[in-house]
Amino acid sequence: MTASVELRGVTMDFDKYRAVDNVSVKVNPGEFFSFLGPSGCGKTTILRMVSGFIEPTQGQVLIGDRDMKGIGPNKRPTAMIFQNLALFPLMTVWENIAFGLEMRGMDKTTRRTKAEELLNLVELPGVGDRFASQLSGGQRQRVAIARALAVEPQVMLLDEPLSALDLKLRQHMRAELRAIQKRTNVTFIYITHDQGEALAMSDRVAVMSRGKIQQVDVPQKIYNTPANGFVASFVGENNKFIGSLTSVSNGQGKFKTDISDFVVTLGEGVGKDSKCGLYVRPEHVGFATKPRPGSNALPVTVEDVSFEGNFAVVLMRDKAGRRRSAEVRNDPASPPPQPGTSTYIVFETDKALALLDSEAVAYGEKD
Amino acid sequence: MSKKPSQIALQAYAYVFIAYLLLPLIVMCGAAFNDSRFPTILPWKGFTWRWFVELYNDDTIWQATINTALVAIAVVVLAVPIGTAGAMLVNSLKGRSRALLYGTMIAPILTPGAVIGISTLLLWYKFDVPAGLHLSIFAQTSFIAAYVMLMVLARLQNFDGALEEAALDLGASHSQMLRRILLPHLYPALAAGAVLAFFQSVENFNATQFTRGASTTLTVYVGSKVRTGITPTIDALAAIMIGITVVGAVVYEITRRRNAAKLAAAK
Amino acid sequence: MSELLRRYGSGITYLAVGLTAFWLLVLVIFPYVGLFEQSFRLYLPVDEINGPTDHYTVQNYLTLFSNPQDVTFGVGAATTTFPFPIHLWVFLITIIYSGLATLVVLLICYPVAYCMAKVMPQDRLPSYMLLLVIPLWVSELMRSFSWYIILSLKGPLTIVLQSLGIITDPIHWTWGMDGYSGIFVGLIYTYILFMLFPMYNAMTSLDSNQIEAAEDLGAGSFKKHWRVIVPHCKPGIASGSVTVFMLSAGSLLVPSLLASPKSRWFTEVIQQWLFESHDWNSGAAYAFILLFICTLFVTMMMRLFKVGLADIAK
Numbered sequence: 001m002t003a004s005v006e007l008r009g010v011t012m013d014f015d016k017y018r019a020v021d022n023v024s025v026k027v028n029p030g031e032f033f034s035f036l037g038p039s040g041c042g043k044t045t046i047l048r049m050v051s052g053f054i055e056p057t058q059g060q061v062l063i064g065d066r067d068m069k070g071i072g073p074n075k076r077p078t079a080m081i082f083q084n085l086a087l088f089p090l091m092t093v094w095e096n097i098a099f100g101l102e103m104r105g106m107d108k109t110t111r112r113t114k115a116e117e118l119l120n121l122v123e124l125p126g127v128g129d130r131f132a133s134q135l136s137g138g139q140r141q142r143v144a145i146a147r148a149l150a151v152e153p154q155v156m157l158l159d160e161p162l163s164a165l166d167l168k169l170r171q172h173m174r175a176e177l178r179a180i181q182k183r184t185n186v187t188f189i190y191i192t193h194d195q196g197e198a199l200a201m202s203d204r205v206a207v208m209s210r211g212k213i214q215q216v217d218v219p220q221k222i223y224n225t226p227a228n229g230f231v232a233s234f235v236g237e238n239n240k241f242i243g244s245l246t247s248v249s250n251g252q253g254k255f256k257t258d259i260s261d262f263v264v265t266l267g268e269g270v271g272k273d274s275k276c277g278l279y280v281r282p283e284h285v286g287f288a289t290k291p292r293p294g295s296n297a298l299p300v301t302v303e304d305v306s307f308e309g310n311f312a313v314v315l316m317r318d319k320a321g322r323r324r325s326a327e328v329r330n331d332p333a334s335p336p337p338q339p340g341t342s343t344y345i346v347f348e349t350d351k352a353l354a355l356l357d358s359e360a361v362a363y364g365e366k367d
Numbered sequence: 368m369s370k371k372p373s374q375i376a377l378q379a380y381a382y383v384f385i386a387y388l389l390l391p392l393i394v395m396c397g398a399a400f401n402d403s404r405f406p407t408i409l410p411w412k413g414f415t416w417r418w419f420v421e422l423y424n425d426d427t428i429w430q431a432t433i434n435t436a437l438v439a440i441a442v443v444v445l446a447v448p449i450g451t452a453g454a455m456l457v458n459s460l461k462g463r464s465r466a467l468l469y470g471t472m473i474a475p476i477l478t479p480g481a482v483i484g485i486s487t488l489l490l491w492y493k494f495d496v497p498a499g500l501h502l503s504i505f506a507q508t509s510f511i512a513a514y515v516m517l518m519v520l521a522r523l524q525n526f527d528g529a530l531e532e533a534a535l536d537l538g539a540s541h542s543q544m545l546r547r548i549l550l551p552h553l554y555p556a557l558a559a560g561a562v563l564a565f566f567q568s569v570e571n572f573n574a575t576q577f578t579r580g581a582s583t584t585l586t587v588y589v590g591s592k593v594r595t596g597i598t599p600t601i602d603a604l605a606a607i608m609i610g611i612t613v614v615g616a617v618v619y620e621i622t623r624r625r626n627a628a629k630l631a632a633a634k
Numbered sequence: 635m636s637e638l639l640r641r642y643g644s645g646i647t648y649l650a651v652g653l654t655a656f657w658l659l660v661l662v663i664f665p666y667v668g669l670f671e672q673s674f675r676l677y678l679p680v681d682e683i684n685g686p687t688d689h690y691t692v693q694n695y696l697t698l699f700s701n702p703q704d705v706t707f708g709v710g711a712a713t714t715t716f717p718f719p720i721h722l723w724v725f726l727i728t729i730i731y732s733g734l735a736t737l738v739v740l741l742i743c744y745p746v747a748y749c750m751a752k753v754m755p756q757d758r759l760p761s762y763m764l765l766l767v768i769p770l771w772v773s774e775l776m777r778s779f780s781w782y783i784i785l786s787l788k789g790p791l792t793i794v795l796q797s798l799g800i801i802t803d804p805i806h807w808t809w810g811m812d813g814y815s816g817i818f819v820g821l822i823y824t825y826i827l828f829m830l831f832p833m834y835n836a837m838t839s840l841d842s843n844q845i846e847a848a849e850d851l852g853a854g855s856f857k858k859h860w861r862v863i864v865p866h867c868k869p870g871i872a873s874g875s876v877t878v879f880m881l882s883a884g885s886l887l888v889p890s891l892l893a894s895p896k897s898r899w900f901t902e903v904i905q906q907w908l909f910e911s912h913d914w915n916s917g918a919a920y921a922f923i924l925l926f927i928c929t930l931f932v933t934m935m936m937r938l939f940k941v942g943l944a945d946i947a948k
Binding site: 374378380387388392395398405459460471474477479485486490492493509512531541542544570576586589590602608612623 | 643652662672753769790885886905908914928
Binding site for chain 1: 548
């Protein structure tokens with residue numbers, strides 16, 4: 001069984017602090033949906049409102065088109081994976097998994113059988129009689145998942161479940177979670193600050209900052225056509241140029257910075273007088289010793305080149321002393337320019353996006 | 368490794384200190400076996416069990432012992448739930464209200480037992496409730512609950528709140544969550560609190576003395592016997608109580624060492 | 635409380651609040667308020683209570699300052715005798731001896747606590763603690779009583795000293811210090827462990843590295859203790875001092891067991907008011923005075939050592 005989750009005009013105020021600001025979004029049944037954003041953006045608050053631990057100050061939370069107002073967490077068709085897993089330390093693994101069933105009055109033998117089934121589902125056969133403290137991080141994760149699945153929820157809520165795991169395990173668990181979701185067809189609502197995770201696992205992503213949703217879309221669109229400056233900076237790497245539009249026509253415009261002019265593509269909602277920034281991803285930045293006249297080009301001096309495996313990151317500074325970066329595919333036939341070289345970076349108009357500044361603050365954003 | 372002379376002297380001092388603590392108790396136990404009308408170990412007049420026999424035959428002491436046990440049990444029954452309730456309440460508050468509540472709760476610990484006893488006596492007198500062991504129960508509970516509260520609070524504070532939420536999230540009702548998740552976590556503190564409450568009640572003198580009316584408890588009886596005439600039966604009683612304490616302490620220590628060894632072996 | 639409601643539901647929350655209210659109101663606050671109120675009322679025959687002659691008064695407190703009798707003060711040849719309100723005298727003696735006992739206990743315990751925390755080999759510590767805990771669990775009564783035996787006129791102390799030839803005739807041990815020597819020694823012995831444990835706890839939290847750093851930087855023994863260790867122990871010292879003082883000033887057992895013909899303790903005066911004179915009002919006033927002085931001591935300790943209430947209890 002699976003259900004949709006809808007937030008209608010949901011606002012959450014803690015005394016004077018507005019954690020969630022008029023959020024409306026609908027998650028489809030059976031979807032793997034992520035809320036992505038930096039700490040304090042409101043994603044945890046949203047999860048707690050869906051699970052029932054807090055009630056929104058304004059707006060409605062609907063699960064399966066039913067208003068959940070006044071319905072406590074123990075009565076909602078949701079199950080949550082907590083960030084620290086919250087496995088019951090005084091119970092064995094199978095007792096943990098069967099806990100929800102025990103609360104419903106199921107008898108011991110049936111519970112035990114069901115727990116064993118679920119252990120097989122998450123590929124942990126035979127550990128039923130151990131205690132959580134005796135298992136590894138990855139194993140505990142899977143027990144938490146099994147425990148949540150045992151109550152056959154319509155919606156699974158996952159609170160940054162992979163943040164405590166090491167890199168290899170994280171990548172393995174990403175695939176696991178995705179597989180389990182596909183197999184069970186339960187609606188997954190996943191919150192994280194790791195954009196790689198969100199993009200890799202989700203059917204759709206909602207990018208959030210300061211309590212507001214910045215963009216809801218499939219991962220490709222979030223990455224390729226970010227809705228505003230925040231999304232562009234937060235998701236993936238980006239070169240940001242500060243300046244303003246001097247003219248617009250037909251979805252394109254001229255963008256003037258203090259040291260050059262560019263021809264750019266206008267992002268969502270950008271008009272002549274909009275406050276916006278120019279964003280170019282490093283992988284769309286190329287090099288040219290003699291750029292064609294009229295094309296987007298910027299003179300730079302190369303500072304450092306770091307080899308990352310199948311690509312190299314070139315760090316440069318422009319005439320105004322600002323850092324720019326480019327990503328170059330590893331091709332021995334055309335190596336990137338060496339540190340100390342003066343050259344030009346070039347990029348196409350359709351990859352140069354003028355995007356609205358949002359009052360949202362991206363983490364780590366400078367310039 | 369050579370030890371500095373100051374360190375050796377310091378350790379010697381520590382051992383002298385232990386001797387200072389234990390010698391009087393040993394003397395007192397010794398007097399229980401001395402065949403002398405006056406409780407002492409010198410002059411030694413011969414080994415005897417007669418004081419223990421007299422103790423056994425002393426009806427007042429038996430009554431006092433029964434009273435002591437009943438009062439102690441009543442105090443445990445009252446103090447443990449009250450202390451737990453107080454700890455839960457304090458733990459749910461923050462800031463000024465928490466500090467205020469906490470301060471009010473531990474105030475009885477910082478109050479002389481005599482004052483607790485008198486104030487209890489006077490209050491219930493206003494409602495025509497006479498003095499008696501029931502008042503002693505109230506007086507003792509007022510500060511023993513605070514000790515229980517401190518123990519439970521410490522245990523509550525290292526409880527992961529997410530466990531409660533997980534239980535609710537999985538469908539548990541509030542009472543189910545309490546019974547299956549919170550209470551099991553608190554058991555060690557509740558057990559320790561009950562034991563502490565019991566022994567604090569047994570040894571209490573000041574508050575009990577003012578509230579007991581005509582009844583008596585063991586501690587009060589022995590304490591007031593000095594006015595009426597001491598015989599070594601009191602030493603016999605002391606020897607028994609000390610004996611129980613020593614046995615209890617040794618058992619506790621052995622259990623603790625065994626558990627520690629088990630834990631170390633499991634690593 | 636809304637937090638509790640949210641987490642545990644209404645049943646448990648009301649139970650918790652109810653129990654706590656019963657405890658704090660019925661067992662703590664009402665009695666103290668009642669005590670306070672009673673201390674300002676006159677000692678009247680039953681039919682006159684709440685009648686025209688009944689009014690609030692501070693007379694019960696003033697009794698403390700009345701009734702001068704001759705008291706002697708001093709040591710050996712330098713004694714003077716002068717009239718002084720007798721109850722006030724007893725009160726002051728109680729406070730002074732309790733304070734003195736607290737100080738002595740502090741001085742005795744400090745080296746032991748330091749030894750336990752830093753010097754003693756750690757594998758011996760559990761056995762040492764076990765021996766320490768026995769006198770504590772044995773109860774205040776047993777501890778006081780054991781000294782009664784030792785200090786009695788024909789008791790073991792006398793016999794030992796006589797056989798060693800140090801004294802010839804039996805000595806009234808409890809008669810020294812103007813009749814308070816027995817009580818003084820008894821207070822120290824009975825309550826010393828209440829200073830040792832808090833001090834030890836405070837000391838164990840002191841990082842040995844800090845001590846070594848001090849030594850490295852050239853601190854001699856005294857400086858090392860006074861500037862590094864003692865400040866760290868402040869919560870323990872405060873906690874221990876408060877407990878020992880309060881137990882001493884409010885003690886009933888020790889002063890009665892180890893009494894001498896001249897000794898009187900303030901708690902005994904209170905007992906007299908209640909059970910001999912049946913004047914509960916004066917008894918209440920005096921009890922309040924005792925409470926007041928203890929609270930004053932607690933506050934003083936908190937200020938002096940800059941510790942909070944939470945550090946003092948347990």
